[in-house]
Amino acid sequence: MKIRRILATAVAAAVTTPVLLLSVTPAFAETKPAAQSQDKPSIAELELAAAAAQAAYDDAVAAQSAAYAALETAMSDTTPLALAAAAAHAVAVDAATAKTAADQAVVDAQAALDALTDTATDEERTAAETALTDAQAAATTAAEAKTDADAKNAEAQDARDDERVEAARTYDQAKKATAAALADKKAADEALAQAKEEEAEEGGEEGEDCVPESKLTTVVTGLPATVVAGTKVKFNLRVTNGTDKTMDEVFPFAYVHATDTSGLKDIDDLVHLQWSSASNSKWQTVDNEHYMDAISPLKAGAHADIKMRLTIDASAPAGNGVTFVAGDYFNDNGSCGGTPDLEGYEFMIAAAGTDPGDVDDAKPSTTKPNTSDLQPQTGTSASPVNGTLASTGSSPATSQLALASGAALAIGAGAVFVVRRRKAGTHA
Structure with a gap:
């Protein structure tokens, strides 16, 4: 030395x-x-610290791998929430189609009523008015159904997206934990290597x-x-x-x-x-x-x-x-x-x-x-x-x-x- x-x-x-x-x-x-x-740890203590740091790093790598697999699963279209979101979306699309048809039926019924001439019989006029009333009622029902389907669709999409965001967040945290564990491992390995180098350099006859x-x-x-x-x-x-x-x-x-x-x-x-x-x-x-x-x-x-x-x-x-x-x-x-x-x-x-x-x-x-x-x-x-x-x-x-x-x-x-x-x- x-x-x-x-x-x-x-x-x-x-x-x-x-x-x-x-x-x-x-x-x-x-x-x-x-x-x-x-004040200064022994070689044995540094070896234990290096082993513990290695184990912590191995655990972090395994946790990161599991988090990545969970993220891939969450991003797929086969999870329960993804399937529920797809089904809710389909219902919402059908409801929108039904409302469009119902609104068009109201327009058509109103046009038919307006097209009656003075020569139309009372029975014809009554039938046209009844058709318009029925179309308007159906349109109101379709609008309500669409509103309900849209709400459920939004809720299902949010649930699926929340699951994916949480999986992504967990994976990001796992990556950071792995990086920190790697830094600790390198520091422990360097401390052990330095101590061994100093021991070799300073080694000599006892006393x-x-x-x-x-x-x-x-x-x-x-x-x-x-x-x-x-x-x-x-x-x-x-x-x-x-x-x-x-x-x-x-x-x-x-x-x-x-x-x-x-x-x-x-x-x-x-x-x-x-x-x-x-x-x-x-x-x-x-x-x-x-x-x-x-x-x-x-x-x-x-x-x-x-x-x-x-x-x-x-x-x-x-x-x-x-x-x-x-x-x-x-x-x-x-x-x-x-x-x-x-x-x-x-x-x-x-x-x-x-x-x-x-x-x-x-x-x-x-x-x-x-x-x-x-x-x-x-x-x-x-x-x-x-x-x-x-x-x-x-x-x-x-x-x-x-x-x-x-x-x-x-x-x-x-x-x-x-x-x-x-x-x-x-x-x-």
């Missing part, structure tokens, strides 16, 4: 909200080991801790104390193994953070840090974990130089920045450790077009965290890790950044005491 993997987030939080770090016990102290062990190594040093030279927006500056990072033993793999670490002059607005997206080395001459962007390629090996007393390049976008406002560097080592025998502190090199950002004149190189923070009371922390230790924030002596414009730098140094000092290669199912 790379010791400072979590520090990028911690440093960012420190720069933007340094008060947060002041209110937190420094450096991952295990004052409550039992409670802390519950073996990474330790601080003050003779593994990282020093920056050539980084200007003021960098103008819209320019690129190159500087050097030297990693030195000052011990009498070869380190099989050394991972240089670098992180840059910047804010505007208020210290409240994060402008990280406008600053870019790259590196190259003798073994990898092409400029590489510092990755999301802020580690560079391993130096493998770094012999006793030897050093390796890494070229660094800092680019600040022309759109960046005037502000403040800090570059943190450190190094971690891992040996083939499973031993590991790293520099006790994060070195913070503060610089100012000048607006594009500014002529800063001659500027000195950025200097590392001069006060290290007080680690005199720190002891390597094992899985059973409950001793708190205490540290003091660095005092950088920066100008008021960079006070928040300086405070954050000191907080980050405190974090870095403690991190190496608690990060370890863990066996499966345990937590640092």
